[in-house]
Amino acid sequence: MNGRENRTRLLKKQDVVLIAILLALAGCLAAWFQLRPVEECIAVVEQNGQVIRRIDLDRQTQTEELALGGPYQVKLLVEPGAISFFSSACPDKTCIRTGKLTRPGQSAVCLPARVSVRLESGGTSGFDGVTG
Amino acid sequence: MRQQGYLNLSPRTQRIAFNGLLGTLALVLSAWEGMLPPIPVLPPGAKLGLSNLVTMYAAGTVGLGPALCIAILKGLFAGITRGFVAMLMSLSGGVASTLVMWFFLRLKGNPFGMIGLGVAGALSHNAAQLCVAALLTTPAIVWYIPWLLLFGVCSGILTGLVLRAVMPLLDKWRPIERDA
Numbered sequence: 001m002n003g004r005e006n007r008t009r010l011l012k013k014q015d016v017v018l019i020a021i022l023l024a025l026a027g028c029l030a031a032w033f034q035l036r037p038v039e040e041c042i043a044v045v046e047q048n049g050q051v052i053r054r055i056d057l058d059r060q061t062q063t064e065e066l067a068l069g070g071p072y073q074v075k076l077l078v079e080p081g082a083i084s085f086f087s088s089a090c091p092d093k094t095c096i097r098t099g100k101l102t103r104p105g106q107s108a109v110c111l112p113a114r115v116s117v118r119l120e121s122g123g124t125s126g127f128d129g130v131t132g
Numbered sequence: 133m134r135q136q137g138y139l140n141l142s143p144r145t146q147r148i149a150f151n152g153l154l155g156t157l158a159l160v161l162s163a164w165e166g167m168l169p170p171i172p173v174l175p176p177g178a179k180l181g182l183s184n185l186v187t188m189y190a191a192g193t194v195g196l197g198p199a200l201c202i203a204i205l206k207g208l209f210a211g212i213t214r215g216f217v218a219m220l221m222s223l224s225g226g227v228a229s230t231l232v233m234w235f236f237l238r239l240k241g242n243p244f245g246m247i248g249l250g251v252a253g254a255l256s257h258n259a260a261q262l263c264v265a266a267l268l269t270t271p272a273i274v275w276y277i278p279w280l281l282l283f284g285v286c287s288g289i290l291t292g293l294v295l296r297a298v299m300p301l302l303d304k305w306r307p308i309e310r311d312a
Contacts (some may be wrong), residue, residue: 010296015248019285022255026281033275046269091214105275109265111217116269 033105041104043083045076046116057081057119072113083117085110146307151190151198153305158186158206162222163213181254181287184229185295188253189302191234203230217268221261228260229253246296251288258284 045053047068055066055078065086066076074095077086082102085095088110095110107118141149162183183206190199203226211219233253236242244252258280266274 009245010292011247012243012245014243015245015251015292018244018248019251019289022251022281022285026278026285029281030278033278049269107275109269111221111265111268112215114269118275 034103040121041081041102042120043078043101044118044120046118048114055083057083068113068115070113070115072110074110074113074115076117083119084108085117088113088115143307147194147198150305150307151194151201154186154190154194154198154302155202155205158183158202159209161186162206162209166214179287181257181291182294183226184250184253184257184287184291185298187226187230188233188249188291188295189299191230192237193302193306196230196234199230199234200227203227220264220268224260224264225257229257232256245292247289247292250290250292250295251285254284254288254291255281 041057043053043055043057044051045055045066045068047070052068053066057078058081060078060080063077063079066078068074068076072089074088074090075086077084079100082100084100085098085108088095090110090112092112095108095113095115098108101108101117101119104119104121107116109116165180165182168180187199187203187206190202204223206226207219207223210222230253233249233256236244236249236252242249262274262276262280
């Protein structure tokens, strides 16, 4: 155990460098995701890993609920230009707290119910590149 | 001479007792964290990762094996109390962060201080969970990465700071190593 001396150091120069790089990376990614031009916005709803609905949010004219059933009775709220988890019987409600999705690239997930909603731009594929 | 918290027990017994203590601490911290109300400003799903304190300390003191056992124990506990998905998430994150922190601590001339280690641990935790979540649902959650990076850095710094504060207390109970 030669680590004791190392561990007691609280902050090293490398820590600051690491944190700075990570924050810069987060900022760049967030900016890239946000600044992509807004195109038509299609909500892709997946349940158990399969696409069950594709909803064009730009053509949506009224607010409606979309009940997906399943063990958690997930309900989505589809509005003109936005979609969100309306209710779910899952324990943590993470999906509901995610709030409304309005831009391509955003997504909300209910892991226990294995339901995900993501917004894609109008093209055939939602991704123009995924790394990592 | 360092104050010793144990009676005259054999080194093996001391190690077992100490590992048990750390495992319990991890469970208590994760249970307590689960009881905290969600903080509205935080991104959904973000947690403080308090029990990472224990895995980080364990990775640096009692070695890889016991540290992994603690991470697995924590995952099973999450499985019992919060269900199968929570177990997968906890296991993947816990094992990944334990491995990463152990690796850096073991490097000759470990490049990071405790804050850097905490950040590395928190981010590997997040990365592993993101992979599992992507497998369970859809790769589309890569869009979540900026939030996870930002929040991982914050909670990692917190982990480093808190561990620095509580380490003397833990060290008091830590068995004296007699091996090389």
